[in-house]
Amino acid sequence: MNNNPQSAIRNPQSDLLSVEIAGIRFNNPVLTASGTCGYGLDMAELIDLNKLGGVCTKGLSTRPLGGNAPWRIVETHGGMLNAIGLQNIGARAFVEEKLPELRRYDTRIIPNVFGYTVEEYIEAIEILEDGEGIDGYELNISCPNVKAGGESFANDARQAAEVTAAVKRAARRPVIVKLSPNVTDIAVIARSVEDAGADALSLINTAVGMSIDINTRRPRLANVTGGLSGPAIKPIAVRCVFQAFRAVKIPLMGIGGIATVEDALEFIIAGALAIQVGTANFYDPSASMKIIDGLADYCRRNGLENIGALVGTVELNH
Amino acid sequence: MPGTIDTLATVECNDLIESVSTRSYGQLRLRLDRQIPVLPGQFAMIKPHGHYEPLLRRAMAYYRCGLGKKSLSVDFIYQILGRGTQMLAKLKAGDEVDFLGSLGNTFYIEAAHRHEALLVAGGVGSAALFMLAEELVRCKIPTKLFIGGAGRGDLCGLGDFISLLSSDQVISATMDGSYGEKGFVTVPFEKHLQSRRGEPMIIYACGPDPMLHRVSQIADQFAVPAQLSLESPMACGFGICVGCAVAVKAESPVGFIYKKVCTDGPVFWSNELHW
Ligand SMILES: Cc1cc2nc3c(=O)[nH]c(=O)nc-3n(C[C@H](O)[C@H](O)[C@H](O)COP(=O)(O)OP(=O)(O)OC[C@H]3O[C@@H](n4cnc5c(N)ncnc54)[C@H](O)[C@@H]3O)c2cc1C
Numbered sequence: 407m408n409n410n411p412q413s414a415i416r417n418p419q420s421d422l423l424s425v426e427i428a429g430i431r432f433n434n435p436v437l438t439a440s441g442t443c444g445y446g447l448d449m450a451e452l453i454d455l456n457k458l459g460g461v462c463t464k465g466l467s468t469r470p471l472g473g474n475a476p477w478r479i480v481e482t483h484g485g486m487l488n489a490i491g492l493q494n495i496g497a498r499a500f501v502e503e504k505l506p507e508l509r510r511y512d513t514r515i516i517p518n519v520f521g522y523t524v525e526e527y528i529e530a531i532e533i534l535e536d537g538e539g540i541d542g543y544e545l546n547i548s549c550p551n552v553k554a555g556g557e558s559f560a561n562d563a564r565q566a567a568e569v570t571a572a573v574k575r576a577a578r579r580p581v582i583v584k585l586s587p588n589v590t591d592i593a594v595i596a597r598s599v600e601d602a603g604a605d606a607l608s609l610i611n612t613a614v615g616m617s618i619d620i621n622t623r624r625p626r627l628a629n630v631t632g633g634l635s636g637p638a639i640k641p642i643a644v645r646c647v648f649q650a651f652r653a654v655k656i657p658l659m660g661i662g663g664i665a666t667v668e669d670a671l672e673f674i675i676a677g678a679l680a681i682q683v684g685t686a687n688f689y690d691p692s693a694s695m696k697i698i699d700g701l702a703d704y705c706r707r708n709g710l711e712n713i714g715a716l717v718g719t720v721e722l723n724h
Numbered sequence: 725m726p727g728t729i730d731t732l733a734t735v736e737c738n739d740l741i742e743s744v745s746t747r748s749y750g751q752l753r754l755r756l757d758r759q760i761p762v763l764p765g766q767f768a769m770i771k772p773h774g775h776y777e778p779l780l781r782r783a784m785a786y787y788r789c790g791l792g793k794k795s796l797s798v799d800f801i802y803q804i805l806g807r808g809t810q811m812l813a814k815l816k817a818g819d820e821v822d823f824l825g826s827l828g829n830t831f832y833i834e835a836a837h838r839h840e841a842l843l844v845a846g847g848v849g850s851a852a853l854f855m856l857a858e859e860l861v862r863c864k865i866p867t868k869l870f871i872g873g874a875g876r877g878d879l880c881g882l883g884d885f886i887s888l889l890s891s892d893q894v895i896s897a898t899m900d901g902s903y904g905e906k907g908f909v910t911v912p913f914e915k916h917l918q919s920r921r922g923e924p925m926i927i928y929a930c931g932p933d934p935m936l937h938r939v940s941q942i943a944d945q946f947a948v949p950a951q952l953s954l955e956s957p958m959a960c961g962f963g964i965c966v967g968c969a970v971a972v973k974a975e976s977p978v979g980f981i982y983k984k985v986c987t988d989g990p991v992f993w994s995n996e997l998h999w
């Protein structure tokens with residue numbers, strides 16, 4: 407670690423916090439996570455988007471999707487389950503209706519993309535390739551692959567690699583692949599996605615969960631199961647980042663229950679070069695802003711010239 | 725002036741009210757150091773500051789508001805049910821509360837001109853109708869309230885409504901018969917519509933889903949327009965989680981699309997809804 411308190415104190419926040427991931431330069435390593443900030447603009451009244459490192463949009467598909475029947479969300483201890491059903495306006499409407507306004511902000515724009523077949527991913531990417539001001543893509547591979555028995559792409563190293571390689575061939579922009587924690591060995595999936603050409607990884611997506619109303623004996627979510635997010639999943643996410651950091655060379659974005667600067671630092675020390683704030687946006691919309699200021703303070707206090715010096719510095723020797 | 729702010733508010737008072745029906749309620753007054761527009765039907769997302777169990781803020785309809793020199797005070801009435809409202813019940817004067825508001829749309833009051841306004845409230849749903857009643861009175865629109873609940877103590881805000889509208893304009897019904905008619909409030913409400921058939925009327929309602937459904941059937945039957953204030957589980961309250969979906973009639977393969985209760989509502993025309 408490069409410890410030089412004198413120069414760090416003089417460094418402006420931009421030098422302390424700017425990071426490069428997959429060739430994309432972020433003003434700082436704090437993004438808002440897919441599905442927890444709408445299309446970015448929805449947050450503009452409450453936070454300064456210019457201050458944010460980047461925005462991962464709600465998952466986009468080739469065509470608009472209506473989503474699941476209610477109830478779609480249920481609060482659990484330290485987190486929430488959601489089964490939104492990937493409701494979105496579609497890649498075309500994003501490019502035409504949201505992007506022109508979003509690119510007026512000084513923040514990196516990362517559309518999150520999904521499909522139910524490899525072809526659908528490619529189609530969505532092709533639509534987005536027309537969009538001006540997009541910096542890269544994040545692939546949500548936690549969807550069921552309907553052509554391969556409905557098992558999620560993310561759960562199978564071969565399918566995860568297949569969709570990654572296909573998207574890499576179609577996209578001229580960097581591709582960040584988002585991994586699911588619902589796998590036996592995340593290192594295996596991480597490696598196979600890296601080998602398939604991914605420029606970076608983001609992890610984790612939600613953990614599959616369920617909640618039952620004991621009076622009606624019905625599942626609380628209309629969809630029966632849903633994705634668990636929030637502080638409850640943070641230790642799982644930190645562990646996944648830690649394991650992936652040891653398995654691959656490409657940069658990592660840490661996601662899962664991050665609400666404070668301490669949470670963010672934990673992920674960075676485990677191996678993440680950037681972090682995404684998800685569920686916290688719901689109950690503390692300015693969480694990302696506080697984390698950015700907190701990271702700069704941490705760098706100054708600890709004499710770090712850039713936050714990157716902290717990545718993966720977890721100390722394993724007692 | 726921004727419409728929506730995320731700020732700390734201070735508890736001025738928090739009075740707990742117990743009903744013989746064994747349900748309990750609280751009336752909470754918060755003071756904000758800034759002024760923002762507060763419209764009838766709108767709501768705020770609130771939770772005790774610094775507490776993260778439960779995690780999510782709770783949506784609460786504005787019951788009443790008052791302007792100070794530079795400050796704003798807003799009142800809420802909440803029914804103590806689960807973890808979130810149990811936390812609200814512990815708040816003491818001087819405590820801080822995370823406040824995100826004002827959120828949502830407002831009742832369409834213009835439609836009430838030259839009409840009789842009929843308000844239908846079930847349980848704590850009356851909280852969302854008091855500011856509307858004040859505005860209707862201010863606009864000199866004849867206004868009647870039909871208010872129902874489990875028992876006398878569940879007719880939230882009854883005293884305030886009677887002072888505002890006078891007792892002969894407030895028709896009550898309780899399930900235990902402890903006050904007003906015995907049974908569902910939709911019964912005297914339907915009788916009233918029957919007796920005034922053909923006269924210009926407009927309905928505004930807030931309460932449990934089964935009551936709203938019944939109100940919307942009655943509104944249909946008598947061809948009277950109705951605005952309903954809906955509830956749905958909410959994580960954010962400002963449009964980013966898409967958790968608060970409600971099915972609204974639309975030309976689509978399934979005959980409806982999902983809209984967001986928090987930003988497209990909470991107030992909807994009853995004939996828009998796909999029940
Ligand atoms: C626009 C709007 C206005 C509201 N206004 C009021 C009001 O003025 N007074 C009042 O007492 N309550 C109001 N509510 C309901 C309130 O937000 C809470 O949902 C309810 O008080 C239950 O919360 P809890 O913490 O006690 O229960 P919990 O069981 O802890 O709630 C668990 C989760 O389920 C959700 N939930 C539970 N029941 C409901 C329900 N019936 N509708 C929607 N979500 C539910 C909660 O929001 C929470 O996320 C309003 C809801 C909405 C959407």
Ligand SMILES: Cc1cc2nc3c(=O)[nH]c(=O)nc-3n(C[C@H](O)[C@H](O)[C@H](O)COP(=O)(O)O)c2cc1C
Pocket residue numbers: 439440441442464465466488490492518545546584610611612634635636637639661662663664682683684685686965
């Ligand atoms: C309501 C909701 C919707 C989400 N939608 C998406 C999505 O469309 N695509 C995606 O890749 N991840 C989606 N996620 C997952 C988040 O981006 C994030 O990976 C996960 O919630 C863990 O982070 P958190 O604990 O900070 O929320 C969603 C999460 C929530 C809570």
Ligand code: FES
Pocket residue numbers: 957958959960961962963964965966967968984985986987
């Ligand atoms: S409550 Fe989050 S979108 Fe409506």
